[in-house]
Amino acid sequence: MTQQVRGVISRAKGAPVEVTTIVVPDPGPGEAVVKVQACGVCHTDLHYREGGINDDFPFLLGHEAAGVVEAVGPGVENVAPGDYVVLNWRAVCGDCRACLRGQPWYCFNTHNATQKMTLEDGTELSPALGIGAFIEKTLVAAGQCTKVDPAAEPAVAGLLGCGVMAGIGAAINTGGVTRGHSVAVWGAGGVGDGAIAGAYLAGARRIIAIDVDPRKLEWARGFGATHTINARETDDVVKAVQDLTDGFGVDVAIEAVGRPETYKQAFYARDLAGTVVLVGVPTPDMTLELPLIDVFGRGGALKSSWYGDCLPSRDFPMLIDLYLQGRLPLDKFVTETIPLDGVEAAFEKMHHGDVLRSVVTF
Known part of the structure; x- marks a missing residue:
């Protein structure tokens, strides 16, 4: 009926x-x-x-x-x-x-x-x-x-x-963030803050949130960001990330905006052999151009994250348990x-x- x-x-x-x-x-x-x-x-x-x-x-x-x-x-x-x-x-x-x-x-x-x-x-x-x-x-x-x-x-x-799992999974499942890693996240909305929370949960030692909204950057600190960068007030975001990581760049760069210009920043703000994770959703008309020699020369991995590469039957109960324990x-x-x-x-x-x-x- x-x-x-x-x-x-x-x-x-x-x-x-x-x-x-x-x-x-x-x-x-x-x-x-x-x-x-x-x-x-x-x-x-x-x-x-x-x-x-x-x-x-x-x-x-x-x-x-x-x-x-x-x-x-x-x-x-x-x-x-x-x-x-x-x-x-x-x-x-x-x-x-x-x-x-x-x-x-x-x-x-x-x-x-x-x-x-x-x-x-x-x-x-x-x-x-x-x-x-x-x-x-x-x-x-x-x-x-x-x-x-x-x-x-x-x-x-x-x-x-959806969004929180996509962000947490982008950090832990796709990006492989673990203890001691440095991480930068572009976009401090629901997905980006999920990635920040995931990186913090995994034990990252340095977590950099990047956005153009001061309110969102403040929210990001509540999820574990150790540093913030206001991209609207910064001439060179890549250099700002490098300055916070001894000049090298981060181990894992997570792009949660879905735009070519922020993806390029993430690409160049990672350390050699570092990982870039795209979890922000672009529109069909967007294109990306990168020198192929830079893709080759910087090494590492360029990944896309589908739903945080999660397995709901495994990840949802675990994350709920961590929440109830006061850890998430x-x-x-x-x-x-x-x-x-x-x-x-x-x-x-x-x-x-x-x-x-x-x-x-x-």
């Missing part, structure tokens, strides 16, 4: 989002219905509204969510009704070439629910990142549900579903909690850099 619930949709490119009635089907084979308790407002949701992802309107927005499994379909064994879960947008298949070679975090065949949630007139919705969680109840693939300790508040736990300040990412009809206003605050994360709570 279908259910009718309230959710936030984007009908057309650039149009304000709206709260409307959504029809959620019963879960089919391999699917689950989750009662959403909290969902973060991520910049990716704004990208969907602006048509920056694709044009499959109308979109059901929201994807950084935590909640309780209400019902599961046939064949579901990983979760059961009553389980407290964080939703993820990379439900691994277990059968593709990446999974079969023991690297499921690179799964090339991640999946979503087969059925579609719809408007009352039957119009099918495109759920953001295959989740769609600005809604009272959502339909997802059961593999998108990761059980975690219910002691963690939903507004905090749900943030692992996930609660500092939550700037405000808002009602379901506050998403459009939250986008405006995000655009002006007034929040780290607004979180819809139910």
Whole structure:
């Protein structure tokens, strides 16, 4: 039997989002219905509204969510009704070439629910990142549900579903940050601060946050940044990073902005044989030009980080445990909690850099 619930949709490119009635089907084979308790407002949701992802309107927005499994379909064994879960947008298949070679975090065949949630007139919705969680109840693939300790508040736990995990994973999983490393992070938003928190957790001795907003740089210190650079007030960011690292540059440079000019800074601000990690999402029109001799001569590694190269079943419970132990300040990412009809206003605050994360709570 279908259910009718309230959710936030984007009908057309650039149009304000709206709260409307959504029809959620019963879960089919391999699917689950989750009662959403909290969902973060991520910049990716704004990208969907602006048509920056694709044009499959109308979109059901929201994807950084935590909640309780209400019902599961046939064949579901990983979760059961009553389980407290964080939703993820990379439900691994277990059968593709990446999974079969023991690297499921690179799964090339991640999946979503087969059925579609719809408007009352039957119009099918495109759920953001295959989740769609600005809604009272959502339909997802059961593999998108990761059980975690219910002691963690939903507004905090749900943030692992996207941006915070992308940042932490970019540092630890992709960048391989470990004890004694020096790290620089371009962009001190949700993903960048996640990378800073991850580097701090891994034992980096020097963590440099780079941004143009003094407020964000101050927030970055709360996640473990030992030094900050205001790029708007600095003539040469690369030299500023080198000056803070005995003239050598950092071991790991993490670009969380997604722009060619900041990527170039990260490339040249790393030490010889250092690692550059791109976790900021560029737009399709952006291009990058680097002298090939510099790519060769500096050595090291140039990496892209997909979702922090995380394995949700491994990483989500571990990070929640670290949060509950007081070792990972996930609660500092939550700037405000808002009602379901506050998403459009939250986008405006995000655009002006007034929040780290607004979180819809139910």
